[in-house]
Amino acid sequence: MVEGIAAAAAPRLARRLWASPVWRKNLGAAGGLVAVIILFSVLLGATRGISFADLGNLETIFRQTTIVAFAALGMTIVIVAGGIDLSVGAIIALATVVIAACLRAGAPPAAAALAGIATGVGCGALNGFLVTRLRVVPFIVTLGTMLVVRGIAKGIARDQKIDGPKSWLTELLARLPADREWMVFPAGVWLLFLFAAAVGGLLLYTRLGRHVFAVGSNEEAARLCGVPVARVKRAVYVLGGLFAGVAGLMQFSRLTVGDPTGAIGLELNVIAAVVIGGGSLAGGQGSVLGCLIGALTMQVIQSGCSQMGWPNWVQEIVTGAIIVAAVALDRFRHRGTA
Amino acid sequence: MKRVTAWIIAVLALAAGTGCKKKTTDAIAVIPKGTTHEFWKSVHAGAEKAAQELGVKIIWKGPLREDDREDQIKVVENFINMHVKGIVLAPLDDTALVPVVTDAINARIPVVAFDSGIKTDDTVSFVATDNARGGKLAGDHLAKLLGGKGKVMMLRYAEGSASTAERERGFLEAIAAHPDIEVVSHNQYGGVTTESAFKVSENLLTAHKGPGGLTVQGIFCPNESTAFAMLRALEDNGFAGKVRFIGFDSSPKMVDAMAKGHMDATVVQDPIKMGYLAVKAMVDHLQGKPVDKRVDTGATLIARDAMTSPEAQALLNPDFKRWLKE
Numbered sequence: 001m002v003e004g005i006a007a008a009a010a011p012r013l014a015r016r017l018w019a020s021p022v023w024r025k026n027l028g029a030a031g032g033l034v035a036v037i038i039l040f041s042v043l044l045g046a047t048r049g050i051s052f053a054d055l056g057n058l059e060t061i062f063r064q065t066t067i068v069a070f071a072a073l074g075m076t077i078v079i080v081a082g083g084i085d086l087s088v089g090a091i092i093a094l095a096t097v098v099i100a101a102c103l104r105a106g107a108p109p110a111a112a113a114l115a116g117i118a119t120g121v122g123c124g125a126l127n128g129f130l131v132t133r134l135r136v137v138p139f140i141v142t143l144g145t146m147l148v149v150r151g152i153a154k155g156i157a158r159d160q161k162i163d164g165p166k167s168w169l170t171e172l173l174a175r176l177p178a179d180r181e182w183m184v185f186p187a188g189v190w191l192l193f194l195f196a197a198a199v200g201g202l203l204l205y206t207r208l209g210r211h212v213f214a215v216g217s218n219e220e221a222a223r224l225c226g227v228p229v230a231r232v233k234r235a236v237y238v239l240g241g242l243f244a245g246v247a248g249l250m251q252f253s254r255l256t257v258g259d260p261t262g263a264i265g266l267e268l269n270v271i272a273a274v275v276i277g278g279g280s281l282a283g284g285q286g287s288v289l290g291c292l293i294g295a296l297t298m299q300v301i302q303s304g305c306s307q308m309g310w311p312n313w314v315q316e317i318v319t320g321a322i323i324v325a326a327v328a329l330d331r332f333r334h335r336g337t338a
Numbered sequence: 339m340k341r342v343t344a345w346i347i348a349v350l351a352l353a354a355g356t357g358c359k360k361k362t363t364d365a366i367a368v369i370p371k372g373t374t375h376e377f378w379k380s381v382h383a384g385a386e387k388a389a390q391e392l393g394v395k396i397i398w399k400g401p402l403r404e405d406d407r408e409d410q411i412k413v414v415e416n417f418i419n420m421h422v423k424g425i426v427l428a429p430l431d432d433t434a435l436v437p438v439v440t441d442a443i444n445a446r447i448p449v450v451a452f453d454s455g456i457k458t459d460d461t462v463s464f465v466a467t468d469n470a471r472g473g474k475l476a477g478d479h480l481a482k483l484l485g486g487k488g489k490v491m492m493l494r495y496a497e498g499s500a501s502t503a504e505r506e507r508g509f510l511e512a513i514a515a516h517p518d519i520e521v522v523s524h525n526q527y528g529g530v531t532t533e534s535a536f537k538v539s540e541n542l543l544t545a546h547k548g549p550g551g552l553t554v555q556g557i558f559c560p561n562e563s564t565a566f567a568m569l570r571a572l573e574d575n576g577f578a579g580k581v582r583f584i585g586f587d588s589s590p591k592m593v594d595a596m597a598k599g600h601m602d603a604t605v606v607q608d609p610i611k612m613g614y615l616a617v618k619a620m621v622d623h624l625q626g627k628p629v630d631k632r633v634d635t636g637a638t639l640i641a642r643d644a645m646t647s648p649e650a651q652a653l654l655n656p657d658f659k660r661w662l663k664e
C-alpha cells in the first residue's frame with residue numbers, strides 16, 4: 001500500500017520538477033551539452049580507446065570552465081538587463097596583475113584576493129557610471145574601457161608578467177592532492193556552484209532581480225512603472241565587474257603569475273556561454289543554469305578536439321559552428337512552442 | 339516524446355562514459371608556444387622527422403590562442419587525462435606552467451622542456467639553443483669586422499626575457515675581450531613589438547649621430563623584432579650599409595638586407611634540429627637510455643659572404659615542407 005502511494009507520488013514529483021521553468025528553459029542547452037559529451041566519448045573511444053566521460057576528465061573540464069563560468073555569471077546579469085560588457089577579459093587580466101603585485105608587496109593572500117576582486121568592482125562601477133551618465137551604448141563604453149583597463153594592467157605590470165610568491169591562492173583551482181580527493185572538486189569550483197546559486201536566487205527571487213528583467217525586457221515600460229533604471233544598470237555593471245574580478249582571482253590561481261596580456265578575447269567566450277545558455281542579446285532573457293551549461297559546452301568542445309588531436313583551425317571551425325547551431329536550434333524551439 | 343529522447347541520451351551518455359577501459363595513449367604529445375609562426379612550423383617538421391625515424395607517434399598541439407598561458411595549461415591538462423606516454427613542452431612561461439608540469443610528473447608522465455626553460459628540476463631534459471654562445475658568436479664576428487677597435491651599441495629586447503638576456507650577456511662578454519672596442523649603449527630595451535623597437539632604434543641612432551654620419555661603427559640586436567626594427571631605422575635614415583650590423587634569427591626581409599649589404603651577419607638557431615632532439619630525448623628516456631639534463635641544439639653565425647652556401651641556406655630557409663607533407 002505504502003509502496004503504491006510512493007510509486008504514484010514519484011512520477012508526480014518528477015513531473016512537478018520537470019514542469020519547473022528552470023529545467024524546462026534549459027532543456028535545449030542541456031541536450032546540446034550531453035550531445036557533445038556523447039559525440040566525443042564515442043569518437044575518442046573508437047579512435048583512441050580512451051574514455052572521455054571519466055571522472056578525472058570531467059573534474060579537469062570543470063576546473064577549466066570555472067574562469068569563464070564566473071565571468072559568465074556577471075555577464076548573464078548584464079545581458080538580461082539588456083547590456084553587454086566587452087571589458088571582462090581586460091578586467092580579468094588587471095585583477096591577476098593587481099593580485100600578483102599585492103602578493104609581491106608582502107600583502108597577505110586574502111587581502112591580495114580582495115584587492116583583485118575590488119579592482120573588478122571598481123571597473124564595473126566605472127562602466128555603470130559611463131553607461132548611465134554619458135548615455136552612450138554599453139557596447140561602445142565597454143569597448144573603450146576594455147582598452148583603458150588593458151592599458152592600466154600593462155602599465156602596472158610594466159609590459160611584463162609579475163611572478164607572485166607561492167600562497168594558498170594558487171591552490172583554489174589546482175588539481176587536488178591525493179589526500180584531499182574526497183572533495184571531488186577544488187575549492188574554486190565549489191565557490192562557483194555557491195555563487196551560481198546565489199545569482200540564480202538574486203535574479204528569480206529578489207526585487208533587484210525582477211527589476212533587471214524588467215529593464216532588459218522594456219526599459220521605457222520599466223521606467224514608467226517606477227523602476228529606478230539608472231540605479232539598476234549601475235548595480236548590474238558593478239555585479240558584472242565583481243564576477244570578472246573573481247574570475248581574475250581564479251585566473252591567477254591557475255597561472256600563479258599576473259599576466260597583463262592574458263585573457264585576450266575571453267569576453268567573447270563569456271558572451272557565447274551566456275548566449276548558448278539561452279540568453280538574448282536583446283535583453284530580458286537568460287539564466288544562470290543556462291550560462292553554466294553554455295560555458296561547459298564550450299570547454300567540452302575544446303577538450304574533446306584537443307584530445308582528438310585535431311589541429312587548432314579545425315577546433316575553431318567546430319566551435320564556431322556549434323555556437324551558431326546551438327543558438328539557432330534554441331530559437332527554433334521557442335518559435336515552435338510560442 | 340521529448341522525455342523519451344532525453345532518457346535515451348542519458349543512458350547513452352552513461353554507456354559511453356563507463357564502456358571504455360582506461361588505457362594509455364600510444365603517443366608523445368609535443369606542445370609548442372604557437373602554431374602559426376614559421377619557427378614553430380620548422381620545430382614541428384623536426385619533431386615529425388624524429389617520429390618517423392624513431393618509429394613513434396606524436397600529437398602536435400599548440401595553445402588555441404597564440405602565446406596564451408592559460409590555453410597552454412589546458413592543452414597540457416588534456417594530454418595528462420589522455421595518459422600520453424610523454425609530454426614535450428615549450429613552456430610559454432617559466433613559472434605559470436610549473437603546477438601543471440608537476441601534475442604530469444605526478445601522473446607518471448615524463449616531461450621534456452624545449453626552447454624555453456621552466457623553474458622545476460623534475461623535467462627529464464631541457465633541449466634548447468645555447469643562447470649565450472650565440473651572442474658570443476655575434477660579438478666575436480663584430481669584433482673581427484671592426485678590426486678589434488671602435489664604438490658599438492646593442493639594443494636589448496625586453497626586460498625579463500631569459501633567452502635574449504643570455505644572448506646579450508654572451509655578446510657583451512665577447513666584446514669585453516677587446517679593450518679597444520667601447521660599448522657606448524647597452525641599456526636600451528626595444529620592447530616586445532617591432533613598433534616599439536623601431537622608436538627606440540630611431541632614438542638611439544639620433545643620439546649617436548655626428549656631423550659626418552653615425553659615431554658608432556657596430557650594432558647588435560638580439561632577436562628578429564629588434565633586428566628588423568633597427569634595420570628599418572637604418573634604412574630610413576640612410577645609414578644602412580655604413581655601419582656593421584649583426585642580428586639574431588632570420589626572416590625573408592633580413593635575408594634580403596644581407597644580400598643588399600645592409601646587414602653583415604645574423605645568428606640563427608636550428609628549429610628543425612630542436613624539434614628532432616626534443617622528441618629524441620623523450621624517446622631515449624622512455625626506452626630507459628640516459629639523457630643529458632641539458633641538450634644544446636646549436637647556434638650558427640651566417641656571414642654575408644657565406645650566405646649562399648647550402649648549409650647556410652638550409653638554416654635560413656628551413657625545409658619544413660618535406661616533413662610536414664605540405
